[in-house]
Amino acid sequence: MAAGKIFSEKDSKLALDVVQLVWANPFSGERIEIERRLLGLGSGSRLSMEEFSRLLELPAQLLDRGRRRLAEAGGKSASDFDIYQQIAFFELFHQFAPDFDRLINDAHERGSAGRRITFYDRFEKLLDYWVPAGLGGEYQGFPASRLFAVYFQVRRAYYHIVHYIVGESDAARQLRSRVWQSIFTHDMERYQRVLTERLGDVITLITGPSGSGKELVARGIGLSRFIPFDATNRQFEEDFVRAFYPVNLSALSTNLIESELFGHRKGAFTGALKDRKGYLETCGPYGTVFLDEIGETEVAIQVKLLRLLQTRVFSPIGDTESLHFRGKIMAATNRDLAEEIDSGRFREDFYFRLNADRIHTPSLKDILANNASELERLVGFIARRVAGPEGSSLTAEVCDFIRKEMPAEYPWPGNFRELEQCVRNVLIHGDYTAEEFHSKRKVPEWQRRFEQGEFTADELLSEYVTRLYKETPNYEALGRRLDLDRRTVKKYVKADS
Template sequence: MKSSKATDKEWTFLETVARAAFANPFGETRDDLDIAISGAAPDSSADEILHAVVTRIEVKLQSLRDRGVADLRNLDGHRREVMRRVCLFHVFHRYVDHFDELIKTQLKEGDKHCRVPFARHVLGELTAFGIGDQDAVRMFAVFYQLRRAFYFIKNGLVGTSPSMKTLRRHLWDCVFTHDIRWFEAGLWDKMEEFSILLLGETGTGKGAAAAAIGRSGFIPFDVARNAFTESFTRNFVSINLSQYSEGVLESELFGHKKGAFTGAVDNHEGLFSRCAPHGVIFLDEIGDVSIPVQIKLLQVLQERIFFPVGSHEARRFSGRIVAATNRSLDEMLESGKFRDDLYYRLCSDVITLPPLRVRLKEDPQELDNLLGVLLSRLAGEMPGREKHLVKRILKRDLGRHYAWPGNVRELEQAIKRIILTGRYQGMKREEPKQDAAARLAQEIVEGAMNAEELLSAYCSSLYASFGTYEEVARRTRLDRRTVKKYVEMGKVSPSLDGRGTLFGNCSIQTGRCLES
């Protein structure tokens, strides 16, 4: 007999929880839903709000279970789906600490399979709510994936600036899509079809972003072995394409057959052969590879097959590709140095990582946060005075407006040099004659620009900061071709004071994706 004993007010609460269950944890929507569920004050800490959320849901669910409403076998349609999400949310958060410990244990054990002692408890709780055995096993694997994604995105890409918050939300969507209902309904084992292209200056953290995606892939759970079928440490493999000659690179990527060339005394398994099912290969410096290698990479992406050097036997690749470059792909595409068809196979999504100078401009507290994290990674927990000492030396030696051309990687090395020598001189580069943003602001105040010139200057300024037409289009809500037109206009139009282009001398990294 079907039961519907919950009140309208209770169903409203459950629907709010169901929306939170599928919301991006790095997004503002999830923050608002958590406050609504918990009833906590908006200025409460994140831990306090989450504790209140979990407690309140547990109390509500227990009341509903006592009345038979929380049993999915007694519900159908929309209400069954709402209750299912609430049950999943509840069980997942009951075992968050267990998943965190499993992640840390797996990091220590490396490629070794780790047993999951709490698995049967989770599966038992899921089936008690009326979730089928097979569905429960799959959702247990999704739980582990959700927690890994949160763990590696949160800890691998720190920062409180708006651009870093946007980056973390973006990475989460790359793992679970922008609407996790699509992922949960059928894309959970098809994400290898979605290749990702990471753009950004040297040292911005493209490797960390790739690792966060790579370690967050779906890994099935084997009930008989009481373990996941693969270690997430083995699920992510990377290669810097710029460090190999063309012949050696093909062997490293695709492997080779014994006798394929002088020195090939044994068969060699390449990177694509070693990649686990649902795994991720990170191709760093994709802009440095030759056209022949690009053609072979295109074949892998299009047909999902490759051939070891010296072999006619096709091998299948079932993993996901994440690629990165600090080069201007727009320029390489226009000059024919990078194939358009390969680009369009790579850019299911294009993510531009923000340079450190942009992050510091957006949030002055960003430097303090980064210093704390980097010092902790380097030397463990240290008293706050060490962080303040490093910050004081940086301010003394570099001034307040240092551009950090090496980005976060340079900041990390600066900390090490300060620890060793007590000083850091930085990269000495010629300063621009006039700050472009300040000049633009002055011209706006003076009314010296018409609407078209203003839009051109604004688009050019954003392009100089973020490096891609796509990001400028997103921020201005213009289409990509319109943005490109105004940026190109800014490059050739003389500034009002007659000293050349307003933004023409900016050093930028660019990217391109499908045009509307």
């Protein structure tokens, strides 16, 4: 007996378009095109709230008509059951989005997400209503609890990306889209089926200038990892708010880095009065350890971290027992790692191990390029956070100050962090002196002479040898490094060195 069809010929084309919408990256240009096409609109920007509400009516109407034909078409045997099922996924997600949003907001306000979920029963009932014979096709045997957990992850990801990456410039939109891919890959349907618990092994490296929001990107990804749902206890297996462990490596000595990450046993060193768990041991399977300023680490630490990344095994200081790291590693740096590798300060094998998933945060200068209105949006975002109900008036005050008192092409070398300080200075003092941060910094004399081409060959060699002598203060050792004899090295080292 030939399989029947759930959707009429007229509905089938619309259903295929809706399925494209189900899996599209919400921050991509493709998603905007699909949304506008479904509503019969020409090319343009994101939908208004009213237009988006009209869009959500389409899958609901399709499902309603399809459900009436489901049994007649053969249920899970229908030739287009998979399409029907995917539209049901979309409808379910948007039905429960407000519940998930309240859960996320409450968790951030309380500092904990550890609570019993009260709306899971409704979710199961509605899933059973739309798909009464259970999930089929590639989702055969897929439990409702897992679908529920994926929905919670999707909503957390959207929430955190929107809150942490602001602005409407091309650079900001591309960054949001890239971060979404880092969480779900470019194929979200495949992710939902088979990858939810596998991406924790993938290391994410965030690069970008200082002050460009690398930690916010890391936090957005780390707080949006998949966490299984325990349907029996009506709770998620881990508290997403408490599952992110940031470590600023540049603020710690080598010994402290080891203690913070690996932990130590009592008596392992002077002052180790009791056992202490490090972040690698504390972090659960759905948590994230974020290694900020990874480019500042000594080679000795890089070796130990490389072993961790390769084997996911570590030992606390003073212990021979090997422990297994179960979470995700993320790292960030504002250093040019290719340059650091060339100089011998950063291990090449460590770099390639880190570079599985790369995200670059743009400078504020790049974000503002060709987008005059973006500065006001960003100032408004900061002002609302700083001044609350006075945010609008502070935005106008700051933008007026920048327009009248600061250079038209000011490059914002401190990036978003500098813009935040500008807003705070205008709030407190009514002004901001940008040159204190950037324009008063002097270029070293040797650099100025080099850029102007003022060195003779002998002077240039003397400057170079003298600078290296400060790192390697031994004529013979430096000679081997430079392939020069001892007397030549001594000749070119400046007397005052």
